Amino acid sequence: MPKKPTPKPRFVFTEADKKRRKNIFIQLYRFIVLGLHFWKLSRMSH
Amino acid sequence: MAKIVIVGAGFAGHYAALVGADALKRKGQHEITVISRVPKFTYIPSLVWVGVAQMEAEETQFDLKPVYDKMKINYIHGTVTEVHPDEQYVVAELPNGEKQQVDYDFVLIATGPYLNFAATPGLGPENGYTQSICTPPHATKAASEYLELVKRLEKGDKAKIVIGTGHGLATCQGAAFEYICNVHNDLVDRGLRDKVEIMWLSNEPRLGDFGIDGLEAKMGSLIYTSEMMAEALFDEYDIKWEIRSHVRKVEDGKIYTVNLDGEEKEFDFDFAMLIPPFKAQPIKWIDKDGNDITEKMCNPAGFVKVDANYGKPYEELDGPDWPKKYQNPIYKNVFAAGIAFAPPGPLSQPGKAPDGTPIGPTPPRTGYTAELSGKAAILNIIDMIEGKEPSHTASMAETPGLCVASMKNHWITGEAATIAIYPVARNYEKYPEYGRDLDLCVAEIGLAGSWFKALLHYAFLYKLQAKPGWKLIP
Numbered sequence: 159m160p161k162k163p164t165p166k167p168r169f170v171f172t173e174a175d176k177k178r179r180k181n182i183f184i185q186l187y188r189f190i191v192l193g194l195h196f197w198k199l200s201r202m203s204h
Numbered sequence: 205m206a207k208i209v210i211v212g213a214g215f216a217g218h219y220a221a222l223v224g225a226d227a228l229k230r231k232g233q234h235e236i237t238v239i240s241r242v243p244k245f246t247y248i249p250s251l252v253w254v255g256v257a258q259m260e261a262e263e264t265q266f267d268l269k270p271v272y273d274k275m276k277i278n279y280i281h282g283t284v285t286e287v288h289p290d291e292q293y294v295v296a297e298l299p300n301g302e303k304q305q306v307d308y309d310f311v312l313i314a315t316g317p318y319l320n321f322a323a324t325p326g327l328g329p330e331n332g333y334t335q336s337i338c339t340p341p342h343a344t345k346a347a348s349e350y351l352e353l354v355k356r357l358e359k360g361d362k363a364k365i366v367i368g369t370g371h372g373l374a375t376c377q378g379a380a381f382e383y384i385c386n387v388h389n390d391l392v393d394r395g396l397r398d399k400v401e402i403m404w405l406s407n408e409p410r411l412g413d414f415g416i417d418g419l420e421a422k423m424g425s426l427i428y429t430s431e432m433m434a435e436a437l438f439d440e441y442d443i444k445w446e447i448r449s450h451v452r453k454v455e456d457g458k459i460y461t462v463n464l465d466g467e468e469k470e471f472d473f474d475f476a477m478l479i480p481p482f483k484a485q486p487i488k489w490i491d492k493d494g495n496d497i498t499e500k501m502c503n504p505a506g507f508v509k510v511d512a513n514y515g516k517p518y519e520e521l522d523g524p525d526w527p528k529k530y531q532n533p534i535y536k537n538v539f540a541a542g543i544a545f546a547p548p549g550p551l552s553q554p555g556k557a558p559d560g561t562p563i564g565p566t567p568p569r570t571g572y573t574a575e576l577s578g579k580a581a582i583l584n585i586i587d588m589i590e591g592k593e594p595s596h597t598a599s600m601a602e603t604p605g606l607c608v609a610s611m612k613n614h615w616i617t618g619e620a621a622t623i624a625i626y627p628v629a630r631n632y633e634k635y636p637e638y639g640r641d642l643d644l645c646v647a648e649i650g651l652a653g654s655w656f657k658a659l660l661h662y663a664f665l666y667k668l669q670a671k672p673g674w675k676l677i678p
Contacts, residue, residue, distance in 0.1 A: 169432035171440055179619060179650040189652035192622050196656075199604040199624055199644060200572075200678035 205233045206589045208582075209294055209308040211284045211487075213240035213268055214248075215571055216542025216578030217314030222670050224582040225275040234589065237278040237306060239296050243268055245668055246340055249571060250661050252382040253613050254343035255477065256390045257351055261340035264661075271669050280306065283485075287311065289501075289535040290492035310585040313508050313540040314578055317482035320371075326454030327370045327480055333454050334370060334476040337383055346477055350387070353475045357396040363474035366459060368405035370478030372450030372563035376570065377406055377414045378609055380479050381434070385611035388441045389619075397442075403471065404438060404445040405459065405478070407563050409553050411435055411447055415565035416605065417552045419625045420638055421645040433621065433647055437611075446471070448555070450563045451478065466558035482543060482566065484508075501534065508532060508540035512548040521549045523601030523631025523639075529594045530581040537588070539581040542574035547600075551629055572606050573628060601629040604644070608657040611649070618654030623647050 171179075178184055208224060210217045221238045228234045244265040253259035272279040282296035282304065293307045319338055321328030329335050335346035353363055367384040369377060384404055391397040404411075412418050412434035419430045438445055448464040459471045459478075484506025489498045502508055510532055513525040525548045532538035540546075547567045554564030569577070576598040584594030605628040609621040624646040630639025667677040 168439065169428075169436045171436050176440075180617070182616070182651065185651040185655075188648065188650055189655055192624075192646065192648065192652060192656065195624060195644075195646060196606055197678065199606060199626060202604065202626075 205235060206309045207307055208234065208236045208310045208312070208585055209306055210236065210238045210312045210314060210582075211294065212314035212316055212485075212542070212544065213238050213242070213245060214314065214316040214542060215574035216316075216544070216581075217312065218245050218268070218668060219575045220312055220314060220541065220578035220582035221272070221277050222275060222668070222674070223579050224586065225277050226675065227583065227586050229276070231586070231590075235278065237280060237308075238268070238272060239280045239282055239284050239294070239306065240268060241281075241283040243281050245271075247661060247665055247668075248338075249657075251337045251340065251343040252379060252386055252610055254340065255335070255337040255346040255350065255383055256386045257347040258386075258390070258613055261344050264665075265340065266665065266669055275670055280304065284315070284487055286488045286490055287313075287538075288490050288492075289538055292537070308537075310537045310539070310588065312578070312581050312585065313487070313538070313544045314542045314574075315485040315487070315544045317543045318485045318506075319480045320483045321480045323481050324371045324451050324453060327451065327478060333456050334478045336480065337379060337477060338376075338479065349475060354394060354396065356474075357391075357399045360399075362399045363401075364472050365400055365402045366405050366471055366473040366476040366478070367402070368478060369407050369565075370451045370454070371481040372407050372557075372561055373566050374407055374479050374481045375415045375566045375568045376479050377408055377565060378568070378607060380404075380406070380477065381414065382609045382611070383477055384443060385437070385441070385609070386613070388443065389612035402441070402443045404443055404447075405449060405451070405461070405471065406445075406447050407449060407565055408447045409464075409555060409564060411438070411445055413552050413565060415552055415568045416625065416628060417630060419623065419645055419647055420640070420642055421647040422642050427642070428647060430623075430647055433649065437649070448563060450557065450561050454478075462557050462559070462561055464555045464557055464563050484544060501532065501538075503546040505546075507546035508538070508544055510540050510545045512546065514546070514548050516549065518549055518554055523599070523627070523629060523633050525549075526599045526601040526629050528580075528597035528599040528602075529584050530577050530598070531584060531594055539585060541577035541581045543569050545569065545577065567600075567629075569600070573600060573603070576603050599627075599629075601627050601631040601634075603627055608653050608660060610654065610657045613654060613658065615655070615658070616651075618651055619649060620653030620657045621647065621649050622653040622656055
């Protein structure tokens, strides 16, 4: 039976996190990094 | 000459047909026939955008027949109602009501799910009060109801929206998560968000479980979980949540639930989108003496048993128990893939309310996972045609789950959660600490995810129409 989750300090997105999520240059970089990661994982499974 | 029949043309069945036709084209006169009750392929992950009226259903679809003509695959528009594994034929009911017998040497069952709205009284867009985004007509109706609500909000009304799962054993929480985020952001863009209370209602044992027992990813020195991500996001979006819950029934404007602690609750709503539980498409399995052997071939929900270790309790299930070759243990020329195969158990921890009501997500086996299982099954069939033992594997405990959960679709202001897990089913034998390789797991929100989601839409629709270079797209 799953235990009821115990209350704990919540993780929150900081203002810096929120800006990073929308910063087009950081996101272009992440797009390339995550794209390569997805490609690698997909090749592992084919 | 071998005859292969593929039942269903979703991610598993359709992709298997393409891979099979391509692999067999230089291997003699073999025949692949796809039988599908719907003459179009639907890219289901994009239906979330149809449900918020940001995309037409037709943009997620293409006709199967021209693709199959190009790939020299036979196509029958019909619904398979019976499989006769001893005599090796299936019975398909055609749209005009006639029945057609189709012989096979090998059969791959890849029917996808039957949406079991009837499991919860009042659930669903046809005979109930809630919406769904599981099929193009459902998503189109959800969009129309959503736009009606928007009109009321524009006139100054206030409203309550509930989105999540409509039964204790439902799956595909990820689709509902995408929908709730898209609805939130659409209302923000329309300047109406302050007029609406939005609630997440689900059967997950903890927030961010998504039916895959959640996920962990490294963020510097921090182990970041999907629970942390979902909590932070819902706090940011001002979305309340009610989890660990089974929906007992739905009435006009009211949802009745019971949770794992036995608390019975009622929630008012003006608009609700609740994912139904899945069961198998109704297919009878009949032996040579005319006996119904469905119970022998399938699990209680009707999903076809394959090479998994069935019957273990959740606590003892581990990676090696998940099927690898998708081959039925009784009839070796019968395979099942995608939603249609019977999993050995849930990925998420199951539970029961004090009255015995089961509450816990059933395992998702859609999208990329479905494709991989379909591909492994058809390649194993080809192995057998060539007189070899099946050698291709795609166990959910050895393959990745790749998912991009849209939150807002826009090239500049969009957001999505990019999620990668390896493997999908926790494999403690191989990864003793978390059951997964955290160096390969990712959970990240940002604009890049929105680009991925859009790119995947076009890339998959291109690949699955077998256009030039389709095999290069993973």
